[in-house]
């Protein structure tokens with residue numbers, strides 16, 4: 152087993168790291184303060200570096216790269232701010248991968264090149280007010296009508312809501328219970344009957360647009376059906392790729408907070424000595440560094456084993472669980488090491504701490520990841536609906 156990156160991966164990592172420090176770091180605080188989406192000029196720089204659609208096939212304008220390469224890039228950008236990595240995330244590990252894996256040739260030709268060029272973002276509408284962890288309780292319906300499907304329902308907490316130009320909407324197409332009737336339909340912004348709720352106000356992840364999606368007799372053309380009813384397993388298989396991306400965002404935040412805390416501990420002097428010379432501070436930094444590395448190994452393993460295909464469920468859930476927990480722990484400890492500077496909005500740690508709290512909820516909570524892992528370990532499914 153070789154844990155070293157290839158020369159090419161190392162070079163990619165170094166290039167993106169330098170870019171993040173040069174181009175993102177000076178903007179991250181303002182984006183957060185002003186709840187601002189990165190502008191087109193910034194997006195163009197990422198596209199210029201070949202960082203959009205990294206994992207999409209070359210014939211559609213993508214990079215044809217393996218998931219690990221995208222993970223390396225997302226980590227380096229998220230180290231400064233997850234918002235810097237949002238476009239790379241969406242275009243390489245987001246719902247576009249459902250179209251890449253399971254969409255028809257026509258759907259791929261229509262959507263993938265636009266995503267690679269940054270002309271279309273595709274968001275995911277799964278959760279509903281009454282169906283978060285219990286996703287298969289979703290009630291949004293898509294009824295077959297002449298030439299298409301009539302969509303009715305509400306989606307909650309959609310990242311990209313109001314901003315993205317297309318939405319992969321999980322909906323129910325027949326009366327079959329649970330996952331059996333669920334399908335995936337692509338809905339374009341501007342389709343009559345499709346509206347957005349007000350922008351959500353979150354603790355962190357400011358600058359990420361987010362809103363509810365409302366569908367009222369919204370007729371979607373037939374050719375926008377990406378996943379047939381009964382294909383719920385395909386949707387969830389693909390969602391593991393996005394979960395790897397989620398874990399990477401958390402890893403990046405943790406790695407960034409560790410860097411800030413380490414350099415502060417070198418410089419900050421109390422009682423005439425730098426605080427890095429104190430055993431208690433060394434202990435905190437050593438634990439933080441070990442957790443970050445362990446999270447990195449889990450995330451890289453899940454990504455490396457996915458290659459250009461799908462990611463394994465157990466490996467991905469372990470990576471997400473551990474990286475999400477690590478980001479919470481490391482940003483918390485970093486705040487302690489920085490004292491008042493850590494608590495001040497003039498410095499990055501409080502932003503990192505706030506951002507670290509979003510990823511464990513998005514993409515399935517930590518309790519749900521534990522449930523997936525336990526099911527894999529015991530080799531059986533634990534039906535959440537059975538009376539205890």
Ligand SMILES: Cc1cc2nc3c(=O)[nH]c(=O)nc-3n(C[C@H](O)[C@H](O)[C@H](O)COP(=O)(O)OP(=O)(O)OC[C@H]3O[C@@H](n4cnc5c(N)ncnc54)[C@H](O)[C@@H]3O)c2cc1C
Nearest residue numbers: 275276277278283284308309310509512513514515516518
């Ligand atoms: C920043 C952010 C971005 C998001 N982006 C999107 C998006 O783009 N698209 C989208 O569709 N959704 C999105 N979501 C929604 C997210 O997927 C859900 O919030 C998540 O799945 C949890 O659902 P819930 O909030 O309804 O919590 P609930 O399901 O109500 O859970 C509440 C609590 O109960 C626990 N719990 C629930 N069931 C069980 C169980 N069986 N066993 C043990 N514990 C359990 C949960 O772990 C949690 O602690 C986003 C959320 C956030 C915060």
